[in-house]
Amino acid sequence: GEDVEQSLFLSVREGDSSVINCTYTDSSSTYLYWYKQEPGAGLQLLTYIFSNMDMKQDQRLTVLLNKKDKHLSLRIADTQTGDSAIYFCAEKGTYKYIFGTGTRLKVLA
Amino acid sequence: DTAVSQTPKYLVTQMGNDKSIKCEQNLGHDTMYWYKQDSKKFLKIMFSYNNKELIINETVPNRFSPKSPDKAHLNLHINSLELGDSAVYFCASSPLGLAEDNEQFFGPGTRLTVL
Numbered sequence: 663g664e665d666v667e668q669s670l671f672l673s674v675r676e677g678d679s680s681v682i683n684c685t686y687t688d689s690s691s692t693y694l695y696w697y698k699q700e701p702g703a704g705l706q707l708l709t710y711i712f713s714n715m716d717m718k719q720d721q722r723l724t725v726l727l728n729k730k731d732k733h734l735s736l737r738i739a740d741t742q743t744g745d746s747a748i749y750f751c752a753e754k755g756t757y758k759y760i761f762g763t764g765t766r767l768k769v770l771a
Numbered sequence: 772d773t774a775v776s777q778t779p780k781y782l783v784t785q786m787g788n789d790k791s792i793k794c795e796q797n798l799g800h801d802t803m804y805w806y807k808q809d810s811k812k813f814l815k816i817m818f819s820y821n822n823k824e825l826i827i828n829e830t831v832p833n834r835f836s837p838k839s840p841d842k843a844h845l846n847l848h849i850n851s852l853e854l855g856d857s858a859v860y861f862c863a864s865s866p867l868g869l870a871e872d873n874e875q876f877f878g879p880g881t882r883l884t885v886l
Contacts, residue, residue: 704877761814
């Protein structure tokens, strides 16, 4: 099948780290993606990782990929209130992009 | 501003009506998409066009008819609207086709409410 699963909600305190997890099924995707959706807006690409990499760091963001377990995670260090949004992981299947179920991150001040 | 734009942003209509949503991208991209996001925020591909040609029709009812008059535009017409069509519809574009991985650029969405 082509399912990309995420936990639906995550709540953290400002300044803490957030970890958003994702499991995917299609191992042929060259890249795996994280998109961010702020309230009332469309999705925006946040970061991505090449499928041959285990880790990618981009300022406060760290992406970890466990290809054997088909598990992808996004860590946000020093989480800020502006990070409150819905985060989608995505993979490219055979002929379309498949988005995860989305994780709503709520940052408490 | 270079972007993907959609009109209208909000659309409220009665069951049985016909409505259209317009999308334009000025990014020079080859591929455009329509996605449907339901109330639980699940995002599903509906259609994909590459250079005005239909590439994907993801088992969408034929009440939905996309039209791409040129590479920069992909409009969505919906006939005989049903309650279950209520959702946020996102247009997106990407520089390359589906043979290669590339970033998708999303419009701001059109919230359709069918009463």
